[in-house]
Amino acid sequence: MRQSAPIFYDKEWQAWMVFRYDDVERVSSEWKTFSSKSPQPLGREDFTQSLPQTDPPKHQSLRTLVQKVFTPHRVEAMESRITELTHELLDQMKQHKQVDLIQAFSSPLPIFVIGEILGVPVDQRSDFKRWSDGVLASDPTAIKNMADYFRQLLKERQSHPGQDLISDLIAAYEEGEKLTGQEVVDFCILLLTAGNETTTNLITNTIWCLHEHPDENQRLRNDLSLLPSAIEEVLRYYSPVTFLNRFTQVETQIGDQTIPTGQLVHPWLASANRDELHFDNASSFIIDREPNKHFAFGNGIHFCLGAPLTRLEAKIGVKALLEEFPNLRVDSKEPLKPLPNIRVHGLESLSV
Ligand code: HEM
Numbered sequence: 001m002r003q004s005a006p007i008f009y010d011k012e013w014q015a016w017m018v019f020r021y022d023d024v025e026r027v028s029s030e031w032k033t034f035s036s037k038s039p040q041p042l043g044r045e046d047f048t049q050s051l052p053q054t055d056p057p058k059h060q061s062l063r064t065l066v067q068k069v070f071t072p073h074r075v076e077a078m079e080s081r082i083t084e085l086t087h088e089l090l091d092q093m094k095q096h097k098q099v100d101l102i103q104a105f106s107s108p109l110p111i112f113v114i115g116e117i118l119g120v121p122v123d124q125r126s127d128f129k130r131w132s133d134g135v136l137a138s139d140p141t142a143i144k145n146m147a148d149y150f151r152q153l154l155k156e157r158q159s160h161p162g163q164d165l166i167s168d169l170i171a172a173y174e175e176g177e178k179l180t181g182q183e184v185v186d187f188c189i190l191l192l193t194a195g196n197e198t199t200t201n202l203i204t205n206t207i208w209c210l211h212e213h214p215d216e217n218q219r220l221r222n223d224l225s226l227l228p229s230a231i232e233e234v235l236r237y238y239s240p241v242t243f244l245n246r247f248t249q250v251e252t253q254i255g256d257q258t259i260p261t262g263q264l265v266h267p268w269l270a271s272a273n274r275d276e277l278h279f280d281n282a283s284s285f286i287i288d289r290e291p292n293k294h295f296a297f298g299n300g301i302h303f304c305l306g307a308p309l310t311r312l313e314a315k316i317g318v319k320a321l322l323e324e325f326p327n328l329r330v331d332s333k334e335p336l337k338p339l340p341n342i343r344v345h346g347l348e349s350l351s352v
Contacts, residue, residue, distance in 0.1 A: 024272035029300025034246035119164025201346030235296035
């Protein structure tokens, strides 16, 4: 498509598809022309317009506030806890000869980590995981339960502040800034929806890529210092988020196409990340690719807020998996089933 139809209108999707790196770069970042704000309501109970669906100045004030509490320091401070949670899960895996890696590891890890960051007590972890799974499946009851739960946690932390992110968000709110109680709840749900499935897919996709590329797998096992760049290559090669939503604010031209005002535009990150004009041997998986300026985390003012956290989780999680299971292999008798939702790239299960 990058060559034959780099920008085209898809009648079925009623959206413009944008495939080339340079065009994706422009559409994802030029917010004055390509807004993130949906002209229609989101249609989800308990959600107001949250961070990714806003434009400046609202976006800037919300982002500045959440960046104050979701800091690199908070993420770094999670390193030892992520390691402990990883080993807890791997110890359970060791009791079985064969497991679904997603159920056993790649799905619970990010949920437990974000639960701890938010201040969910350990004994409520299983309810929290159940609701998170439901929130991802857009189950209205789970969304309501989760929102009620965060409202209750918010109330508790208002009277008894802790060291967690909710307490810090409340403090920011009470300093007279613009984050309302509803926005705190929305932000908590956003962290779940934006961060869990994506991180699950990143960890799963890493094992999937290594399975499909045995030479690169061996090279990585021989030198685990290549892991951070291998994870960047997985983000490029099997991008967990395949495309974004933008809405034209004015009539605009991309390449030889004129796009009217008020149209839905999908910049395809997964396609930009394979653009031959930007990446040598774009369809090859090369664990020490350099340079590797991919768009897996988006681009511009909405660049992923959770990128440092997800990179840390993937690094700790995959390193421990490779070290603890020197003979880890994918059961190739089971056909690999990609997730049905085309917006994300991952697998339904991965038997190892
Ligand atoms: C934004 C991808 C993990 C929180 C984004 C965007 C992308 C993305 C592409 C840009 C959306 C846009 O421009 O419309 C990913 C991928 C992840 C990941 C591939 C994992 C592999 C996480 C995690 C968190 C998180 C772990 C938090 C716990 C966010 C938030 C935004 C965002 C809050 C909105 C930022 C804004 O609008 O200013 N992410 N993400 N993400 N991500 Fe992530």
